[in-house]
Amino acid sequence: MSTLHGVLLAPGLLILAGLVVAPITLMAIDSFRPFVGGRIGAGAGWTLANYVELIAPAYAYYFWDTFRIGFLVSITALFLGTPLAWRAARSERRPVRVCIFGLLIGLLFMSLIAKLYAVQMTWGPTGPFAFFGALIGVPVRSPGYAEVQVFIGLLHFVLAPATLMMIGTFQNISPRLEEAAASLGAPRWRVAVDVTLPLATPGLLATFMIVFAVCISNFLVPLILGRGVVLFTTNLMYTRFADVANYPSGAAIGIIMILVAGGLMYALALLVRRLAPGETGG
Amino acid sequence: MRWQRRWQAFGDGAAGALVLLLIIVTVLFLVLPIGVSFILSFDDREFIGAFPPEKFSLRWYHSFWQNPGYLDGLVVSIELAVLATAISTVAGAAAAFVLAETRWRGRGSVEMLFLSPKFVPTVVIGFSMLGFASAAHVFDAFTRLAMGHVVITIPFTVRATLASLVGNRRSLGEAAISLGATPWRAFLDIDLPLARTGIIAGALMAFVLSFDEVAVSIFLTDAYTQTLPIALVAEMRANLNLTVAAVSTVFTTIAVVIVVLLDRTAGLDNVIGKGMYRG
Numbered sequence: 216m217s218t219l220h221g222v223l224l225a226p227g228l229l230i231l232a233g234l235v236v237a238p239i240t241l242m243a244i245d246s247f248r249p250f251v252g253g254r255i256g257a258g259a260g261w262t263l264a265n266y267v268e269l270i271a272p273a274y275a276y277y278f279w280d281t282f283r284i285g286f287l288v289s290i291t292a293l294f295l296g297t298p299l300a301w302r303a304a305r306s307e308r309r310p311v312r313v314c315i316f317g318l319l320i321g322l323l324f325m326s327l328i329a330k331l332y333a334v335q336m337t338w339g340p341t342g343p344f345a346f347f348g349a350l351i352g353v354p355v356r357s358p359g360y361a362e363v364q365v366f367i368g369l370l371h372f373v374l375a376p377a378t379l380m381m382i383g384t385f386q387n388i389s390p391r392l393e394e395a396a397a398s399l400g401a402p403r404w405r406v407a408v409d410v411t412l413p414l415a416t417p418g419l420l421a422t423f424m425i426v427f428a429v430c431i432s433n434f435l436v437p438l439i440l441g442r443g444v445v446l447f448t449t450n451l452m453y454t455r456f457a458d459v460a461n462y463p464s465g466a467a468i469g470i471i472m473i474l475v476a477g478g479l480m481y482a483l484a485l486l487v488r489r490l491a492p493g494e495t496g497g
Numbered sequence: 498m499r500w501q502r503r504w505q506a507f508g509d510g511a512a513g514a515l516v517l518l519l520i521i522v523t524v525l526f527l528v529l530p531i532g533v534s535f536i537l538s539f540d541d542r543e544f545i546g547a548f549p550p551e552k553f554s555l556r557w558y559h560s561f562w563q564n565p566g567y568l569d570g571l572v573v574s575i576e577l578a579v580l581a582t583a584i585s586t587v588a589g590a591a592a593a594f595v596l597a598e599t600r601w602r603g604r605g606s607v608e609m610l611f612l613s614p615k616f617v618p619t620v621v622i623g624f625s626m627l628g629f630a631s632a633a634h635v636f637d638a639f640t641r642l643a644m645g646h647v648v649i650t651i652p653f654t655v656r657a658t659l660a661s662l663v664g665n666r667r668s669l670g671e672a673a674i675s676l677g678a679t680p681w682r683a684f685l686d687i688d689l690p691l692a693r694t695g696i697i698a699g700a701l702m703a704f705v706l707s708f709d710e711v712a713v714s715i716f717l718t719d720a721y722t723q724t725l726p727i728a729l730v731a732e733m734r735a736n737l738n739l740t741v742a743a744v745s746t747v748f749t750t751i752a753v754v755i756v757v758l759l760d761r762t763a764g765l766d767n768v769i770g771k772g773m774y775r776g
Contacts, residue, residue, distance in 0.1 A: 217680060219680045219681060219684065220595045220598070220599055223591040223592065223594055223595050224591070224592050224595045224607075226587070226588040226591060226592075227588040227589060227591060227592035227611060227651065227655070228592070228607070228610075230584075230585075230588055230647060230648070230651060231610050231611060231613075231651070234626070234629075234644050234645075234647065234648045235610075235613065235614055235617075235622075235648055236610075237629060238622075238625035238626050238628065238629035239617070239621075239625050241625065241628055241629050241632060242621075242624065242625040242628055242629075245628060294519075295519065295522065295523045295526070296523065298516045298519040298520050298523070299519075299520050299523050299524070301516075302516070302520055309766070312765070312766060313760065313765050313766070316765040316766070317756050317760065317765055318524070318527065318528070320756050320759065320765065321752045321753055321755070321756040322527060322752075324705050324751075324752040324755045324756065325531075325748060325749055325752040326708075326709045326726075326745070326748040326749075326752075327709055327711075328709065328711070328726055328729050328730065328733075328741075328744075328745070328748075329531075329534070329744070329745035329746075329748040329749055330530070330531075331733075332534055332733065332741050332742065332745050333530035333531050333533060333534035333745060334530050335733075335737070336530070336533050336534050336537055336545075336548075336742065337529060337530035337533040337534070338530070341545050341546060341547055341548060342533065342548055343533060343548045343549075344529075370526075371526070371527065371530065374523065374526070374527060375527065378523075402505045402508050402509050402512075403509045403512055403513065404508055404509065404512035407512070428616070432618030432619070432620070434618075434619065434620045434711065434712035434715075435711045435712060435730070438711075438730070438734070439730065439733055439734065449618060449620040449712070452620055452621070452624060453620060453624075453715065453716075456624060456627075456716070462628065465624055466624070466625075466628070469618075469620075469621040469624050469625065472618050472620075472621055473617055473618070473621060476616050476617065476618060477616065480616050
């Protein structure tokens with residue numbers, strides 16, 4: 216470490232220490248403070264009440280909803296994204312690749328608000344796909360349809376990044392292994408199931424966990440498409456602050472969300488370390 | 498043997514058709530809503546009616562330009578995105594240089610620290626920033642917003658610069674120093690130009706991210722300083738109105754332009770191939 220290195224590293228470290236570590240430490244402290252009505256911040260003394268109240272069924276339900284919908288969306292994103300990712304990774308033709316890459320990167324750069332609005336206009340009550348609700352037995356104007364819309368909105372949001380991550384996975388599997396199996400007489404679907412899929416499993420699992428983490432920490436999708444019927448923990452946290460100004464309670468929810476996100480990332484790191492040696496570099 | 502081969506051909510064909518069907522469904526799922534929103538943005542009706550519209554006009558684009566709330570929001574959003582991108586690009590790229598070039602104890606933890614805002618839910622960043630700003634007596638909304646936006650964008654500038662610094666560039670800088678250049682000279686003449694693509698890519702991502710941000714901004718705006726996304730979200734929650742469709746179409750066009758520029762300059766194959774978006 217020279218002076219130059221110190222000078223270059225200092226601004227970033229100051230930003231991280233001042234604007235990430237300090238606020239989150241302060242929030243952690245506030246989460247153990249009692250709630251005093253009518254002000255931002257918290258009262259004096261220490262309490263566990265903010266955490267204890269989250270165990271109540273009314274609050275636990277928000278966590279359950281968040282995880283349940285996040286899980287369903289992640290599974291569906293993997294199921295729908297895998298064929299597209301595989302095609303993009305394996306295609307010899309540049310136009311095919313450029314079209315798929317262009318679509319996915321364009322969606323990545325496209326405003327989430329614009330995407331959610333488009334979903335609402337397409338699958339909502341006036342949209343051309345409004346019949347979908349009747350098709351699955353959840354009428355488009357019923358409260359239950361809010362969950363369907365949140366599902367569709369989240370799926371639209373995560374599908375492009377999930378597919379891009381999986382393209383990387385398939386690119387790192389040597390096509391020679393597939394060719395070898397095929398030349399030994401295996402039909403194409405058996406090559407996919409017996410050769411490609413097992414080799415892709417670590418990458419697909421990693422994608423699943425990242426997508427799941429993105430889903431459960433999303434705020435905007437349930438805010439706009441949830442119609443107040445579907446609320447994620449993120450929305451609960453906002454409500455605790457915006458509607459009842461209960462800062463300590465919001466802080467406790469925030470700490471739990473950090474722990475959940477951290478736990479997921481830790482599990483992901485363990486998974487990658489365990490499965491990585493078996494992965495074939497491309 | 499012959500019937501077995503036929504069965505195999507049939508199985509291959511069915512599996513191929515199924516994969517193709519899934520690909521078509523996925524692409525339609527992604528593209529159709531954007532097309533619907535595009536068409537609706539030209540709807541001549543005053544209300545949101547059944548799709549498709551019968552008459553077309555530019556009324557919703559006019560309505561956007563005549564809405565001072567949106568225009569003020571647009572100005573705030575652009576100023577904020579430019580400021581946040583500038584700060585996080587300079588600070589993030591500088592830190593990435595050190596992280597890529599040096600090996601020391603605790604280096605891994607510092608790198609984790611720089612990437613950590615990516616793993617903290619953005620709502621938590623906004624919430625904690627509000628409490629912190631209040632405790633630090635920062636009551637100006639624009640300053641608060643800038644603080645929040647720098648935090649959420651810095652992992653992306655660090656990550657993109659780090660990705661462009663892999664390979665043999667360390668030895669190039671060392672070669673320059675061994676030939677008599679000062680470390681500063683080597684940094685400015687060798688390291689900085691080599692990392693240019695990564696720095697630009699990081700800055701682009703930071704700008705897009707900041708411009709579209711809601712979860713952090715919703716805590717940090719006040720009645721006088723609103724960003725465009727916050728104004729749009731308020732509109733979408735209150736009364737659904739096709740002005741948002743017009744704005745969405747503009748946003749979509751910008752995304753398309755970015756992709757075309759990316760393909761013309763770097764080539765989409767290279768962008769994906771480098772694994773810039775992974776993880």
